[in-house]
Amino acid sequence: MKKLRRTLSESFRRVALKKEDGGFDEICVSKMSTRGCQGSDSLFRPLDSIPEERRARVQRTQSGFEPFDKHTSQVKRVHSENNACINASGSNTHAESPKLRRHSSPSSVSPTSPKFGKVDSYEKLEKLGEGSYATVYKGKSKVNGKLVALKVIRLQEEEGTPFTAIREASLLKGLKHANIVLLHDIIHTKETLTLVFEYVHTDLCRYMDKHSGGLHPENVRLFLFQLLRGLSYIHQRFILHRDLKPQNLLISETGELKLADFGLARAKSVPSHTYSNEVVTLWYRPPDVLLGSTEYSTCLDMWGVGCIFIEMIQGVAAFPGMKDVQDQLERIFLVLGTPSEETWPGVHSLPHFKPDRFPVYSAKKLRQAWNKLGHVDHAEDLASRFLQCFPKKRVSAQTALQHEFFNQLTSKLREISDMSSIFSVPSLKLQPESNITNIKTHSKGATCGCFPSVFSQDEEKT
Amino acid sequence: MRVNMSTLSDSGFEEDLHSPAESREQRARPRARLSAERLHCDYDESCFIIQTHKQHHFQARDCLARQPQITAEARCKLVSWLLAVYKHFKLSFESCCLAVNIMDRFLVTTSVAADCFQLLGVTSLLIATKHVEVCSPRIKQLLSLCCDAFSREQLCNLECLVLLRLNFRLAAPTLAFFLDYFISRELSRYAIGTEEKIPDEGNNCRSWKAPEEQLFSVKRYKCLAGKVCELSLADYAFNKYRPSVIVQSALNLAKDLLRRQLKESSVKHTSSSETLDFLCGADNNSQGLDDHTLIQQCTQELKLLVSLNQESIQDLITL
Numbered sequence: 001m002k003k004l005r006r007t008l009s010e011s012f013r014r015v016a017l018k019k020e021d022g023g024f025d026e027i028c029v030s031k032m033s034t035r036g037c038q039g040s041d042s043l044f045r046p047l048d049s050i051p052e053e054r055r056a057r058v059q060r061t062q063s064g065f066e067p068f069d070k071h072t073s074q075v076k077r078v079h080s081e082n083n084a085c086i087n088a089s090g091s092n093t094h095a096e097s098p099k100l101r102r103h104s105s106p107s108s109v110s111p112t113s114p115k116f117g118k119v120d121s122y123e124k125l126e127k128l129g130e131g132s133y134a135t136v137y138k139g140k141s142k143v144n145g146k147l148v149a150l151k152v153i154r155l156q157e158e159e160g161t162p163f164t165a166i167r168e169a170s171l172l173k174g175l176k177h178a179n180i181v182l183l184h185d186i187i188h189t190k191e192t193l194t195l196v197f198e199y200v201h202t203d204l205c206r207y208m209d210k211h212s213g214g215l216h217p218e219n220v221r222l223f224l225f226q227l228l229r230g231l232s233y234i235h236q237r238f239i240l241h242r243d244l245k246p247q248n249l250l251i252s253e254t255g256e257l258k259l260a261d262f263g264l265a266r267a268k269s270v271p272s273h274t275y276s277n278e279v280v281t282l283w284y285r286p287p288d289v290l291l292g293s294t295e296y297s298t299c300l301d302m303w304g305v306g307c308i309f310i311e312m313i314q315g316v317a318a319f320p321g322m323k324d325v326q327d328q329l330e331r332i333f334l335v336l337g338t339p340s341e342e343t344w345p346g347v348h349s350l351p352h353f354k355p356d357r358f359p360v361y362s363a364k365k366l367r368q369a370w371n372k373l374g375h376v377d378h379a380e381d382l383a384s385r386f387l388q389c390f391p392k393k394r395v396s397a398q399t400a401l402q403h404e405f406f407n408q409l410t411s412k413l414r415e416i417s418d419m420s421s422i423f424s425v426p427s428l429k430l431q432p433e434s435n436i437t438n439i440k441t442h443s444k445g446a447t448c449g450c451f452p453s454v455f456s457q458d459e460e461k462t
Numbered sequence: 463m464r465v466n467m468s469t470l471s472d473s474g475f476e477e478d479l480h481s482p483a484e485s486r487e488q489r490a491r492p493r494a495r496l497s498a499e500r501l502h503c504d505y506d507e508s509c510f511i512i513q514t515h516k517q518h519h520f521q522a523r524d525c526l527a528r529q530p531q532i533t534a535e536a537r538c539k540l541v542s543w544l545l546a547v548y549k550h551f552k553l554s555f556e557s558c559c560l561a562v563n564i565m566d567r568f569l570v571t572t573s574v575a576a577d578c579f580q581l582l583g584v585t586s587l588l589i590a591t592k593h594v595e596v597c598s599p600r601i602k603q604l605l606s607l608c609c610d611a612f613s614r615e616q617l618c619n620l621e622c623l624v625l626l627r628l629n630f631r632l633a634a635p636t637l638a639f640f641l642d643y644f645i646s647r648e649l650s651r652y653a654i655g656t657e658e659k660i661p662d663e664g665n666n667c668r669s670w671k672a673p674e675e676q677l678f679s680v681k682r683y684k685c686l687a688g689k690v691c692e693l694s695l696a697d698y699a700f701n702k703y704r705p706s707v708i709v710q711s712a713l714n715l716a717k718d719l720l721r722r723q724l725k726e727s728s729v730k731h732t733s734s735s736e737t738l739d740f741l742c743g744a745d746n747n748s749q750g751l752d753d754h755t756l757i758q759q760c761t762q763e764l765k766l767l768v769s770l771n772q773e774s775i776q777d778l779i780t781l
Contacts, residue, residue: 159601160618161625163592170593170632174516186630188622236508238639298505396505
């Protein structure tokens with residue numbers, strides 16, 4: 001490989017700088033059009049007169065960038081103060097805390113405001129959370145006084161801008177939808193990259209903590225509809241969220257739900273492509289991913305939707321695995337049945353599947369595991385369409401929006417534009433929740449939605 | 463079809479989403495047992511339409527027009543080098559296409575000295591891989607491929623500058639996307655046409671086994687079309703075409719080349735030629751939303767490009 005490296009680079013340099021074509025054959029594509037060639041000699045010539053190649057290159061790099069929009073021949077340097085570039089002195093402490101919660105909310109800092117892009121346009125208020133690569137603060141726009149969420153990303157000196165920041169910023173740039181958190185602004189300073197989001201006052205996790213024991217069925221319907229609406233929008237754009245969990249679903253005071261935290265999302269490309277299989281929080285992770293499949297598609301997110309749907313109705317997480325992947329899978333199979341080649345073609349060839357690893361459970365009705373599903377019309381049927389072990393059988397977000405479960409919602413909802421909130425339809429309103437809990441109750445363990453692990457081990461072994 | 467971009471808002475293309483999706487539905491109707499897959503196909507269709515319309519926002523036409531030092535020849539050399547680098551790191555073609563797009567769009571905004579053009583190349587590749595790949599190459603590796611002519615700080619600064627200049631807009635539709643889309647669409651049509659299913663890679667659930675020869679010719683067709691797309695990246699003459707146009711032209715050309723080769727060869731490859739015949743049938747129907755004459759023009763230019771690069775492509779044809 002070293003040899004290749006040298007050949008590649010040296011031949012590049014030789015050809016690019018001295019116009020010698022010898023030795024470059026293997027990697028140079030002969031060009032069809034020759035119109036660019038005449039001028040090249042004169043443009044490369046000055047470089048040849050510089051004796052020390054390397055030094056010349058480095059010097060050039062510092063001074064060679066000239067923005068076209070300046071209309072002057074004045075050299076604009078990479079280090080120019082306007083560029084606010086990363087410096088090598090970026091602080092990088094890696095506080096590993098898995099639960100990064102972002103709380104942003106409706107506000108409208110106009111992106112065209114005069115101070116757009118400047119760090120001093122926002123006043124930093126209290127810290128909202130700390131993640132592995134970013135810290136989130138509540139903030140206030142000095143331009144219009146609206147609240148914002150500031151996600152401050154530390155820039156690593158080793159590898160430049162973190163890939164999570166690049167993905168989150170570039171994906172959110174292209175997403176404009178009422179159910180996706182709005183990215184107002186991006187601020188680059190020497191040590192940090194700050195993403196400025198709308199401020200939303202809570203998230204689904206906190207909302208469910210506050211109203212434990214299951215949410216009002218009407219509210220579940222409204223939240224689920226909005227979640228599917230947002231997902232259908234991103235899935236149509238070849239983007240998977242990959243990290244769906246209640247903490248990442250922001251809830252505004254009026255009941256608007258917004259998808260947030262796109263750090264692990266990415267544009268879906270070639271279907272044969274593999275993604276890292278360490279992305280989804282275990283509780284919301286689909287069995288195919290748990291079994292080591294890396295063939296992700298939009299079905300990946302749909303499993304998480306099913307888990308969140310059940311959690312909203314039942315008041316407890318659908319599959320709250322306590323230990324590891326094995327435990328998580330057993331919890332799933334205990335309800336849905338242990339998959340076989342008949343129910344899930346190809347399951348035996350998944351990397352982590354060993355037939356003797358799992359007791360053979362038979363599939364049950366979902367309401368046996370989560371009784372409250374039986375109390376809401378069509379809820380059980382819809383949940384069963386999300387919770388399919390075989391990924392290809394999982395319903396898509398687009399199709400799920402047409403399910404009978406949503407029949408009660410007015411048809412006007414299906415006509416609103418992407419940017420309109422569902423609450424722009426007059427009759428829709430968030431219902432007051434019946435139970436408000438201040439202290440976390442022990443109801444979590446007591447409800448039948450949670451299988452105690454002792455119970456799960458000897459039940460229905462064949 | 464010329465898309466009326468002015469009527470499309472930034473946020474959605476819903477008014478255009480329906481008609482092609484419906485025709486897709488009709489084609490797929492006989493295969494009721496594939497219903498779940500059909501749902502995904504419909505996503506593919508709407509993705510395709512959105513990506514096709516998005517191209518216009520990400521095209522860097524005439525990116526060298528205002529560059530004082532960077533010539534088409536230099537761009538060709540750099541991209542040829544990047545092609546070797548992406549293979550060296552075993553990156554996806556998507557990363558490579560995206561890197562070239564990032565580089566071109568940066569060139570539209572900023573003039574670059576000839577001696578830091580290579581730095582721009584690796585920086586674009588780094589940004590593209592951060593956006594696309596599970597693991598991107600280490601900065602150190604990239605620097606050593608440039609014979610350590612540049613420093614880490616320079617690369618990081620340029621990365622920052624590129625992101626700012628492009629305003630973090632990186633999700634460009636690429637040749638890789640359209641290549642994948644058109645090929646899988648052709649193959650699924652073919653599968654419907656023969657009432658058989660073509661297994662796509664990594665998909666063990668389907669029972670249908672293609673005759674080896676047939677699979678082989680499909681694989682060769684994919685490789686060849688991919689190679690033609692690769693070559694087109696390096697030639698500035700193709701900068702004026704949208705990726706969807708280049709891909710459709712490359713597919714037409716690949717079929718053409720393989721057909722010609724089959725006729726010349728003495729051995730009878732019946733099933734291969736049948737596969738090709740079918741795939742060729744598809745190019746009569748308009749495949750995408752692009753202008754037909756533009757595709758023909760591009761196909762002609764690609765033909766010339768391929769004939770100039772015979773050696774690199776020959777083994778793919780005669781394999």
